[in-house]
Structures are given as C-alpha cells and as structure tokens.
Amino acid sequence: MSASLTLTGLFLYPVKSLGGFAVAEADVTARGLQHDRRWLLVDERNRFMTQRQLPELALLSVAPAYNGFLITHRQRPDLLPLFIPFEATPERTLFVTIWDDIAWAWRGTPQADEWMTEALGRSCRLVYMSDMVRRDVEPEHNPEGQLVSFADGYPFLMIGEAALADLNTRLAQPVLMNRFRPNLVFGGGTPYEDDHWENFQIGGVSFRAVRGCGRCVLTTIDQQSAIKNPVGDPLRTLATYRKVENSTLFGQNVTGPGNGRLRVGDALTVLSHK
Template sequence: MAASLTLSELYIYPVKSLGGIRVTEAEIEPRGLRHDRRWLIVDERNQFMTQRQLADMAHLKVAAAYNGFLLTHAARPELLPLYVPFAATPERTLFVTIWDDMVFAWRGTPEADAWLTEALGRPCKLVYMSDMVMRATDGGAADGEVSFADAFPFLVIGQASLDDLNTRLAAPVPMDRFRPNLVVAGGAPYEEEAWRDFAIAGQPFVGVRPCGRCVVTTIDQQTTQKSAEPLRTLATYRTLDHKVMFGQNVTGPGRGTLRVGDSLAVFNRG
C-alpha cells in the first residue's frame, strides 16, 4: 500500500531571491501563491538581481508583518527594519528585465530603494508586479502566468528527497537551500519529479518538469558562505540533460486555498 502524502510545509517568498515566510495557509492565484515573488530587486540598469550574482542578498531576512513584511539585515543590526507592503501603488513605473522577459513594474518607495542600496552596497530599486502584467511561464502562455519566479508558479519538493540527499552529504543542508513553495511528507525520495496530474485537497495541479538547480543551492542562507555542496553530490546521481535536478516545477488551479496538513493524491505519473 502506498504511503499517504500530505502537505507538510508552505512557503511564500515576497521578494525574489530573498528568504521565505513559512505559513500554515495560503491563497492560490493565477501566478502562484498569493504574495509570492511579486517584489523584485533590480540594479541601476533595471536588470533583476539574485543571489546568483550577489550572495550577500542572503543576509536580508524577511518576516511577516501586518499587510506586508519586514526586511532586516542579519549582519548589520544598525540598519533599522524596513516595512514593505504586500502590494505597491502605480505612482511610479518602469520596465524591468528578468531573464529574457521585459515587463512593466510599479516602483516601491524611495525609502525602500535607499535602504536596499545601503544594505547591498550598490544602487538598486525595489519593484512590484501588478495584476495587469502578463508574464508567461517558461512553458509558454498555454501553461499560464508566473510572477517574478524563475519559470513556473510553484515548486514542490518531497521531504523524503531532502532526507535522502542528506544521508549522502558530510554536512546536511536545510530545505531553505531549495526554496520550495510546497513540501510534501510521505512517499519515496524524488517521486515528486514524476508526478504529472495530482491534487492537493481536491485542487488540481500539473507537474511540468523537474527543476534544474543553480549555484544558489550552494549558499548557506545564514552565513552567505558558498561551498560545492549540495550540487556536487546531486550531480553524481540527479543529472538529466546536463542539469542537476531537485524538485518539480508545477502549475496550479488558479484559485483556491492550501493548508498545511492537506492530503495529496497522484493520478498520473510520467
């Protein structure tokens, strides 16, 4: 008899490439979980910034606050916390580039830009994706919309997959190295990468393709220090088409609610 599958953890990442907020309940929207990766940090050329280029972004911590979140700098306590609302206003606008996409964005406040510029030691701005913007998933418009996430609205990882990986590492790594939205308990290691049609609490999801992992997984989210792991070990047994895979990119129903403890049923495996 197959082990039962349950949604064990839920995460939103209000600002792309910064830390997540663990929640017990989240609303589903066409672009993913509500408030997930709707804010983006861009440089003076309006190009998106991530930990791939600037590992020090891991020092910026995100905590829930009323109708928004607080940003703090773990290594610079003299910087007072910055409050950011979950949504911006269309008072100031610009075009920004994320990967191959150029999209319209709303500016955050001048205070937010100044705080981030000071925190990261280089000119940068905070911008917001409004509901008016259409950014297709990496699979194309037929697979729906996406926020400032890399390619798809959701990333699902099985807890068993991380547990198996950690048995192969000299020093275990936490789940925050992989930035999932949905963590699932039960089942076999890596089985989520074969899910095609599945449901959480009766709501339909579609697995699109396994997630190719980048150098961000090698950055300790507490210290910002880089190492070869876990990519080096994953590459020995999780490589497909010259990419290291861990987790599954997923599209969802567009509307609904997810709660920790929801049951998951798989209908079709690839």
C-alpha cells in the first residue's frame, strides 16, 4: 500500500469540452462531481461537439459564479460574459447524440445559443442533462449500474501528479495537467501506480479504478491558445511507452459511490489491487 497519497486537485467542467476550474471541495453525485459536464454543445443535427473537431472550444473559458458559471472568449473581448445556471429549466427538450448514446436533454436559453453560435461562428445549441436521464457507464465494465453525465464514458477521471511529472521529463515542451482534463488529481506515490489499483478511498469516500483512460487528439491542443502541437505531442510521446493494444493510456477511469463530499487535502487510501 502506498503511503502519503493525497487529493491535491478537484476540477469541474460544467460544459463538456469547454474550460474547467479548480474547486476546494465538491459533492459526489450519481453521475460524478456535482455540476460536472451536465451541459453540452450540440450541432444542427443535435450531435455532441468537442475539441476533437473544434479546437477553438478551448478558447471558451469557464469561471464559477453564484448558482452557475460565466463563459468568456479568450480572444473576443467584444463578447460579454455569458452566465449559465448550474441547472436548466424543463421548458423545451430534444434528443441529443453523444458517441453511441442517445439521450434527451433540456434546452438552454435562446440567448445562450446565440452567444455560442456567435463565439464559434457556427450554429449550435447548449443543452442540459436532467437528473431524470439515465446514461450508463459502458456495460461490460459496469456491474454496479453506474451512471455518467455528458462525460465521455465514466463519472470520474483521475491522474497522479507523478505521472505528469514523468511524462514531462520526456517532452521537449512540458504540458500542464489541463491537457488531460481530470476531475481528481492526487499527489504522492510513483508514476502510474494507479494502473494497478482497484478499490480506494478519498477522505472515506469509496471509489473503483475501472480501467486506464485511452487518450485522443484533444491532448495535443494547448488549452490557452487552442493551437494543436505540430508533432502531435504529448500523445505521440505517450504512445511510445503507454500504448496497450490500440489505446494510449494516461489516467484512470473511475466510478464512485453516488454520494459523499471531497476536499482538497483528503487522504487517499488504496484498499485493493487488480
């Protein structure tokens, strides 16, 4: 068992693929951290939009506000900040597609759609996942029947600081943790030791490390400038030593208990290994 493992970072991304922000504490819900990835941008066909296709989404920064958050465009000071509440109202609904899932969602306001359309230069809508929607974690890894928000596939993504430090020793240009968009960051231990974890607790709240997270082109996008790395780093370098079958792994996909509260500084205790 590793000694002196600590939760050193908690991050929320209220809108999938937009900027996130750090918090000192957060509630755990059935779909992940409260308010994480409950909002989603969709195109004219109601299909999800991410930085994979639109790197400029990285230019939309998100900051906490009272009962919601503010979205600003890093390069468009002419666009006034857009306030979005943490929860939408069920006035209008539509079906949206995210990966192979189809889920119904509540529409945001026309004003939010107009702001996003102007900011991105293409028609889009902002939609919200209600608590009444059931979107399951991938069945073959989900005996507990865990739910997920509009995140790619799991309610939590966890990365160790030691893993990022190890990666950065291999890169010509070090990268920040925000390239990998984790919810949970822990300090202490050795690089990638969480590959072998199964059950663990953070401050007494129980979690399960299900499997490594396969990374994509999004990791090559600078989250401040939205510019892609010309040689494909850090993904290219990760693939030289973190490739398993067809996936390049960095971080752990994690499921949780559906309730509890986490605080930065909580102790992390590993209970069992794979």
